[in-house]
Amino acid sequence: MGDMNGHIGILGEEVNGNGILLLNFVEANELEILNTTMAEGRYSFSRLHHTGRLKLQQFGPIVREKLPGNVSLLLLFDPEDIEVMYAKEGRYPYRRSHTALQKYRLDRPHMFSTGGLLPTNGKHWWELRRRAQKSLSRVSAVTSRLPNVDEVCREFAEVVGKVRREGSGRVAHFMELQKRVFLELTITSLLDVRLGNLTDHNEEVEALMEAAQESNNLTIPTDNGLQLWHYVDTSMYRRLVRAQDTMYRIALKYVEAKDDEVRHRQQREKEGEVEGTERKHTKSVLESFFESGLEDRDIVGLVSDTLLAGIDTGAYTLSYVLYCLANNPEKQDLLATEAKRLLGTSSGKVTTGVLGEARYLKAVLKETYRLHPVSIGVGRMLQDNTVIRGFKIPKDTVVVTQNQVSSRLPQYFPEPQHFLPERWLHKAPPAHPFLVLPFGHGPRSCIGRRMAEQNLQTVILQLISRYRVRWMGGELDCVSNLINEPDGPLEFTFTDRDRPHTHRRGLSGRRKGAWLEAAGVCVGGFFIRRGLSQRPDENQSALENSVRRGLPPACVWVPSGAARPSLGQIMTNCTMLKGLCILHKMLQKKVAGWKCHKPWVGPTDPCITNLLKNR
Numbered sequence: 001m002g003d004m005n006g007h008i009g010i011l012g013e014e015v016n017g018n019g020i021l022l023l024n025f026v027e028a029n030e031l032e033i034l035n036t037t038m039a040e041g042r043y044s045f046s047r048l049h050h051t052g053r054l055k056l057q058q059f060g061p062i063v064r065e066k067l068p069g070n071v072s073l074l075l076l077f078d079p080e081d082i083e084v085m086y087a088k089e090g091r092y093p094y095r096r097s098h099t100a101l102q103k104y105r106l107d108r109p110h111m112f113s114t115g116g117l118l119p120t121n122g123k124h125w126w127e128l129r130r131r132a133q134k135s136l137s138r139v140s141a142v143t144s145r146l147p148n149v150d151e152v153c154r155e156f157a158e159v160v161g162k163v164r165r166e167g168s169g170r171v172a173h174f175m176e177l178q179k180r181v182f183l184e185l186t187i188t189s190l191l192d193v194r195l196g197n198l199t200d201h202n203e204e205v206e207a208l209m210e211a212a213q214e215s216n217n218l219t220i221p222t223d224n225g226l227q228l229w230h231y232v233d234t235s236m237y238r239r240l241v242r243a244q245d246t247m248y249r250i251a252l253k254y255v256e257a258k259d260d261e262v263r264h265r266q267q268r269e270k271e272g273e274v275e276g277t278e279r280k281h282t283k284s285v286l287e288s289f290f291e292s293g294l295e296d297r298d299i300v301g302l303v304s305d306t307l308l309a310g311i312d313t314g315a316y317t318l319s320y321v322l323y324c325l326a327n328n329p330e331k332q333d334l335l336a337t338e339a340k341r342l343l344g345t346s347s348g349k350v351t352t353g354v355l356g357e358a359r360y361l362k363a364v365l366k367e368t369y370r371l372h373p374v375s376i377g378v379g380r381m382l383q384d385n386t387v388i389r390g391f392k393i394p395k396d397t398v399v400v401t402q403n404q405v406s407s408r409l410p411q412y413f414p415e416p417q418h419f420l421p422e423r424w425l426h427k428a429p430p431a432h433p434f435l436v437l438p439f440g441h442g443p444r445s446c447i448g449r450r451m452a453e454q455n456l457q458t459v460i461l462q463l464i465s466r467y468r469v470r471w472m473g474g475e476l477d478c479v480s481n482l483i484n485e486p487d488g489p490l491e492f493t494f495t496d497r498d499r500p501h502t503h504r505r506g507l508s509g510r511r512k513g514a515w516l517e518a519a520g521v522c523v524g525g526f527f528i529r530r531g532l533s534q535r536p537d538e539n540q541s542a543l544e545n546s547v548r549r550g551l552p553p554a555c556v557w558v559p560s561g562a563a564r565p566s567l568g569q570i571m572t573n574c575t576m577l578k579g580l581c582i583l584h585k586m587l588q589k590k591v592a593g594w595k596c597h598k599p600w601v602g603p604t605d606p607c608i609t610n611l612l613k614n615r
Contacts, residue, residue, distance in 0.1 A: 045220070048376045048480035052077070052405040062389050064397075068225050071096075072397045074388075076377075079412070079432040081388050082401045085380060086434070086441050093444040094121045094381040096398050100222035100229055100237055101215070104244050105301065111248060113297040116305050117447065121381075126443075128294075132302055133447050135288035142450040143352050144282045148188045149455055150350040152198075153462040156181040159198050160467065160494055169493035170472070175315060175486070179209050182314035183307070185455040190306055191254055192284035204250060211246035212311045214239060219482040244304075251304040255296070258286045309448060312483055313374055314455060319476075319486050320372035321364065321460060324419045326471035326492060331421060332464065335360055336497060339465035348465075350458045361457055363421035369438040370407045371419060374483050377401035378440050404484075407435050467494040 043051045055063050056077050063075040076082050102115035114120050117128055135141055156177075164171045171177065180197050183205065187195055197205040218240045222229060229237035265281070283291075289299045325332040338361060342354045379400045386393045393399075408416045412435055413423065422428060439446035446452070463469070473491030478484035 046479050047477075049404045049478070049484075052376065052402045056402070056405060062391065069227055071224075072394065074393060074397050074399045075402055076388070076399060077402045077406050078389070079406060079434040082377075082403070082406075082434045084386075084388050085399050085401065088382065088384070088386050089380055089442055089444070090383060091443065092122050092126055093442060094383055095119075095379050095444065096381050097223060097379060098219055099227070100218070100240050101244065103230065104241060111297060112301050113295050114301070116301040118305055118308075128298060128302075129443075129447065131292040131294050131298075132289070134292060135285045136306075136447050137450060139450065141285060141288065142189070142454055145189045145192070145285075145451075146350065146352060146355075146454060146458070148192065148194075149185055149458050150462070152181065152184050152188055152194075153350070153455075153459040154348075155198055156184075156459060157462045157466050160463070161496075164494050169470075169495045171492060171494060174490045174492055175319065176209075178315035178318055179311050180205070181459065182318075182455065183209060183311050185314065185459070186307060186310035186451075187254070189451050189455065190285045190303065191258055192282075192286075193254075193258075207246050208250050208307065209311060211243040211250075212308050214243040215247065215308055216312055216482045218243070220480075247304045247307060248300065251300050251307065255286065255300050255303055258284070259290065262287055262290065306448060309446075310452065310455075312485070314452065316483060316485055317368070317372075317374065317456060318459060319490055321368045321456075322463075322469050322492060323471055323476050323486075323490075324368050324371065325364070325464065326469045328419045329468075329470075331364070331419060332469065334421075335364055335460075336464050336468075339461045343461065343465050350461055354461070355454065355457055358457060358461065359425065360421060361460060363424040364460075365453075365456065366424040366436060367419055367421045370413070370436045372478065372484065373404050373407065373436070374438050375404070376480060376484075377403040378437065401437075403435060403437055463494075466497060468497050469494055 043054065045051070052075065055075060061077040062081060063077075065073045065075070067073050076085060098115075098119035102119035105112035105115045114124055114128060117125065117132065120128065159177070160171055163177070177198075184195055184197055187193060195205060218236055222236055222240065228234050233241075286299070286303065289302065294302070325335065338358060342357055343350070346354055377400055379398060382393060382395055382397045382399060385395050386397075406412060410416050412432060423431070434441070439449040439452075470493045471491060472493060473488060477487045479487045
């Protein structure tokens with residue numbers, strides 16, 4: 001057989017003892033091909049899902065490459081092949097990840113006994129996992145924290161209402177606020193304490209969030225390439241050390257404080273000073289760690305790993321959930337109806353019963369994970385020679401599944417680009433079980449899955465039951481760090497659901513009051529001063545998205561040298577449209593060097609078209 005695609009070639013044939021024909025790969029100068037295509041600007045390490053789609057189109061569903069450092073890499077796109085990979089991973093699945101973090105910890109035996117759950121492999125990993133998962137994964141351990149989790153989420157919903165801008169409903173720095181709530185949720189779930197960082201900002205919280213993001217962002221760059229940090233302190237490795245020093249210091253502080261609290265309570269119990277409700281104390285996850293036989297050094301590492309995994313992943317996932325719901329208001333209304341119905345039976349509190357009945361919520365989350373997963377896929381290192389799709393894959397090959405790419409392919413999902421939570425409900429035809437795996441699969445699946453799902457589901461219910469969320473920006477994609485991060489600002493608005501609501505698919509035929517036109521003039525003045533986007537493709541996407549969602553675009557003034565208005569200049573408030581049209585007429589002859597943009601209007605908005613013509 002001849003060369004298949006430049007990345008995979010066939011050198012010869014081999015028949016095993018069972019008479020199965022095996023095909024051996026031959027390298028086809030992969031590195032040269034990869035470097036050439038990257039030089040042409042086709043491949044990007046910061047957009048792995050786009051790069052993966054290109055490779056799938058060019059080379060097919062299985063792609064082998066050689067990376068610097070003599071690393072053999074295999075990309076899998078077909079869910080059947082992904083299932084085979086998981087079936088071959090064995091009792092102790094190996095992964096090649098967080099290698100610089102492992103060096104940092106193993107070089108400091110006075111602080112850590114192992115590299116931790118993330119980079120450690122083999123029996124050492126399993127012993128650590130076995131002891132930790134009793135506390136992190138047991139259903140009763142997670143659900144016992146739900147009242148505290150719900151308290152944090154209700155406070156978060158109240159804070160959103162307080163900090164949003166009057167009139168627009170926009171929340172400034174919403175990503176930072178999301179990270180704060182997921183830090184609070186992680187600490188509450190893990191330690192059973194409150195930081196109070198949603199309202200009271202402090203330097204330690206800021207440092208912890210920055211250190212977690214820095215550590216995550218440095219994982220892929222240090223895992224790949226020549227890994228010179230093994231021999232010299234490179235700039236990236238020094239940054240990782242600073243970030244991990246911060247996380248260790250704060251994690252150690254939390255562990256020591258909880259240890260002192262437990263010892264003090266035990267002493268009081270011996271002296272008979274503990275009475276009433278204090279006797280019914282439910283142990284926190286950290287207290288369970290103390291009783292699991294784990295060393296103190298292991299416990300500090302586990303707390304640090306949980307903080308590393310819990311903050312950014314939660315915040316980014318919530319961003320995409322709200323983005324999908326805001327762009328699909330009819331789905332958002334269905335979820336709001338379910339949320340109000342369930343919370344109405346529990347005095348507005350999220351309980352285990354509420355979460356058990358929240359079927360549409362779970363479908364919304366699953367569909368969000370399909371369109372906007374946490375990462376490109378899952379990585380494993382083969383421990384034995386393996387056969388996949390008739391090819392003999394040698395031992396120590398790093399396999400990376402491309403679930404993010406496959407989950408948007410039409411052969412697996414009808415209308416793959418559309419947000420359709422209904423595809424995950426009981427009456428829908430089942431999807432392949434190895435397509436959407438946000439928490440992985442098998443022995444090495446996410447140890448904190450139940451905690452993460454409980455936090456996400458609770459915060460979504462409390463937000464959507466109170467607020468109608470709208471998206472005012474353009475298309476939101478992701479940047480491929482260790483976890484997928486939104487690639488633009490979060491342009492959400494939050495309005496109370498108990499307010500009268502006018503559906504925004506065109507204006508009603510009734511004439512608006514003069515005060516609305518005046519308000520439009522005032523608001524229009526604000527948009528004149530907004531700067532232009534440096535990415536014209538985003539501007540065009542925003543215009544098209546506004547029409548697709550039935551939102552009436554406005555007349556927008558920008559410097560005449562600019563081709564399109566920026567995202568912030570797109571005014572989609574129906575009630576202000578007439579005022580903006582007046583602004584257009586007022587300034588048309590008076591402002592030299594400026595021009596007015598009238599985004600095109602879809603056929604579903606004839607009243608808007610007539611309004612523009614009449615003005």
